[in-house]
Amino acid sequence: MAGAEQEAVARRLRRQVEECRRLGSPLYAELLGRAATDVEVGGPAWEVLRGQRDEPTFSALGLRLMGAVNRLVLGGEEPEALAGWEELRGVLERRREVLRELVDLPVQTNEVGRSAALLFGFLAVAARTGLPLRTLELGASAGLNSNWDRYRYEVPGFAWGPESLLRLGEWRFSPPREGPKRQGSATVEVASREGCDAAPVDATTEGGRRALLAYVWADQRQRVERLEGALELAAAHPVVVERAPAAAWAADRLAVPAAGVATVVFHSVMIFYLPADERERLLGTIAAAGERATTAAPLAWLRLEGPGELAGLRLTTWPGGEERLLARAGYHGDPVELLEWPA
Numbered sequence: 001m002a003g004a005e006q007e008a009v010a011r012r013l014r015r016q017v018e019e020c021r022r023l024g025s026p027l028y029a030e031l032l033g034r035a036a037t038d039v040e041v042g043g044p045a046w047e048v049l050r051g052q053r054d055e056p057t058f059s060a061l062g063l064r065l066m067g068a069v070n071r072l073v074l075g076g077e078e079p080e081a082l083a084g085w086e087e088l089r090g091v092l093e094r095r096r097e098v099l100r101e102l103v104d105l106p107v108q109t110n111e112v113g114r115s116a117a118l119l120f121g122f123l124a125v126a127a128r129t130g131l132p133l134r135t136l137e138l139g140a141s142a143g144l145n146s147n148w149d150r151y152r153y154e155v156p157g158f159a160w161g162p163e164s165l166l167r168l169g170e171w172r173f174s175p176p177r178e179g180p181k182r183q184g185s186a187t188v189e190v191a192s193r194e195g196c197d198a199a200p201v202d203a204t205t206e207g208g209r210r211a212l213l214a215y216v217w218a219d220q221r222q223r224v225e226r227l228e229g230a231l232e233l234a235a236a237h238p239v240v241v242e243r244a245p246a247a248a249w250a251a252d253r254l255a256v257p258a259a260g261v262a263t264v265v266f267h268s269v270m271i272f273y274l275p276a277d278e279r280e281r282l283l284g285t286i287a288a289a290g291e292r293a294t295t296a297a298p299l300a301w302l303r304l305e306g307p308g309e310l311a312g313l314r315l316t317t318w319p320g321g322e323e324r325l326l327a328r329a330g331y332h333g334d335p336v337e338l339l340e341w342p343a
């Protein structure tokens, strides 16, 4: 019979089974479900995860386990580890000690599919201000979404961007019901791009690339390929991501309005990772910077965040402080339901 500790670990794994199924990874849903049962019967999954019961909510034990195994796959050490439960079970048994260490590493993600939604916010700021953009990304991870203007976006009804190493691939796109159809030919100048993260990933190192690839669900080929393309592009166009907490970094960067550019503070799927007091400080900093903004030095706050089944793409612009919901989008960027064309 399973002890209380085993049951708690199994519950943590099962929590991610539903999420993986909903977000399109039947393989991880299956493997995590089997691993949860294996924990309950005291099998090799339990031997790897024993002692892992006290981690905070957001550290997603199931994703750390699968990421740990995927690191062995990507390193060529256990190429079959994610082929099915029997293969995974064998690897959990054989590689117990190394997996116990790897499972402690934090989940590192940088989902470049989110650029498919963020794009419309940047286009809206460029269209409204007519100014080059100075982008400041909070919780940027490796900064791959800061390279949004270097990607090519193309779906039925919309195309934008340069010929690029990275075509974003297919995603479901619904255009606004009202208004003329646009092909999005506008060019946008990015004057500067900077980011911060509490635990940045260096996309120019093999270790950084491996860490990011390891936490993408291995059966989601399009996401894997998209990330590989973005990493290749980042090798030629690295974005500087400073190690700093979002609120303090934003306060520093927004202290003085920047004239001649539209400053865009943006973030995706990060706000709920901030402790409540930091989140409040950040919102206060942005609002205060908004008060200082002028037509010559405007400020925009663009974010793709939950809660909800779909994330909301919201844009607030100063002077004025007008807030708009521009789109709804999936947490990996697909689908994008655009509510208004950038204008």
Ligand SMILES: C[S@@+](CC[C@H](N)C(=O)[O-])C[C@H]1O[C@@H](n2cnc3c(N)ncnc32)[C@H](O)[C@@H]1O
Residues within 6 Å of the ligand: 109, 110, 111, 112, 114, 138, 139, 140, 141, 145, 196, 197, 198, 199, 200, 244, 245, 246, 247, 267, 268, 269, 270, 273, 274, 275, 278
């Ligand atoms: C789910 S990831 C999203 C990364 C990226 N924004 C994207 O959309 O791919 C959340 C990120 O927030 C970062 N983060 C968490 N707390 C933070 C904080 N207090 N300040 C800055 N970054 C933080 C994490 O390190 C992680 O890179």
